[in-house]
Amino acid sequence: MGVTLPLLAAPMAGGGSTPELVTAAAEAGGLGFIPAGYKTPAAFAEQIARVRTAGVPFGVNLFAPNPVPVDPGDYRRYAASLRPEADRYGVDVTGIAVTEDDDHWQDKIDLLLSDPVPLAGFTFGVPEAHIVKALRGAGTVVAQTVTSAEEARLAADAGVDVLVVQAYTAGGHSGTLTPERIPPATPLTQLLGEIAAAVRLPLIAAGGLATPESVAVAVATGAVAACVGTVLLRSDESGASQPHRDALADPARGQTLVTRAFTGRPARALPNVFTDRHSATAPAGYPALHHLTSPIRKAAVAAGDPELINLWAGTGHLHATAEPAAQIMTRLAQAL
Structure with missing residues (x-):
C-alpha cells in the first residue's frame, strides 16, 4: 500500500x-x-x-x-430521565421513536x-x-x-x-x-x-x-x-468540536470511564454531567440510544457545552x- x-x-x-x-x-x-x-x-x-x-x-x-435491541419499557424510562437535559436546549426526546437501523x-x-x-x-x-x-x-x-x-x-x-x-x-x-x-x-x-x-x-x-x-x-x-x-x-x-478539544486538554479531566449513556454501547469517555447522571441507568440498546441522545448532543456542541456531549477519550488523552x-x-x- x-x-x-x-x-x-x-x-x-x-x-x-x-x-x-x-x-x-x-x-x-x-x-x-x-x-x-x-x-x-x-x-x-x-x-x-x-x-x-x-x-x-x-x-x-x-x-x-x-x-442490541432495546427493551421498549427501558427506552421510555430512559427517554423520560433525559428531560432536564433536553429541556435545557428545547429538544423533545420523548417523541423520538425507537430506531433500529x-x-x-x-x-x-x-x-x-x-x-x-x-x-x-x-x-x-x-x-x-x-x-x-x-x-x-x-x-x-x-x-x-x-x-x-x-x-x-x-x-x-x-x-x-x-x-x-x-x-x-x-x-x-x-x-x-x-x-x-x-x-x-x-x-x-x-x-x-x-x-x-x-x-x-x-x-x-x-x-x-x-x-x-x-x-x-x-x-x-x-x-x-x-x-x-x-x-x-x-x-x-x-x-x-471545540468543546471536545478543550476538554481533552483540561488537566482537571484526568480520568476516563466506560459508559452506555450516550449510545447504548460501551464507550470510553471523559466524565461530565451527562455521564454522572445517566451512566448508572442507561440500558443497553444500540443504535436506539444513539438516535435518542443525538439531538441533545448536537445542541450542546452548538452551545459550546462540554457537559452534555460524548467526550470520547482513551486513557492517554492528556x-x-x-x-x-x-x-x-x-x-x-x-x-x-
Missing part, C-alpha cells in the same frame, strides 16, 4: 476523522481511515473521492451490523464493491464470509476489530486478512462483539499475546496508545503496526496536542 510508517490513524466516526486527517497520516508515511459510521452512502462516497484526489494510501471503516450497511458494501478501496475495516460485528470474499476479490485488504481471542477466531474463520486488536483503554466505542457486557480490563500487551496464540494473522495494536514509548512496546510485542486515535483529536486536521497531525504521527513513531 505504500505505507512506510507502521502507524495508523484510527477511524473516529462522528466527525473526529476527516479526509484531511487521513491525508496527513498518509503523508507522514502511515495510513488513515475514513469512517463510514453515521454517514449516508453519498457522504461516505464523497469523502472517499476527496482522499483519492490526494493520491495517498487509505482505508475505510464500517460498522458491521450487530444490533443498520447504518445503510448494504448500500455501503455495494459502494466498496463497485469502487474498491485499498483497505476496509469492520467494527461492532464480523461481516459474513461471502462479503469478505467479495471484497478481497475486488482487491481490498480486509481488517476486523477484535477485543478477545474468541473474537479473533471468528474473524479468522470469516476470512479477514488482518486484525485490529483493541484493548479496553481505547477511546470511543469498544469494538466488542458482545456489547451487552463491558470488556475486561486486559492489558494490550497481554491481549496481543493471547490473540497471537489463537490465530495466525497480522495484528495491529490499538487502545490508549499516545506516547512513542507505548507505540514502541506494542510493536515490540508482536504487532505489525499501531493504531492511534484520541491523541489526534486536537490536531489541526481533526474534526472534533497527551493529545494541538499541532499538525503529521508531526504527531512522526513523533509517536520515533522510538520504533
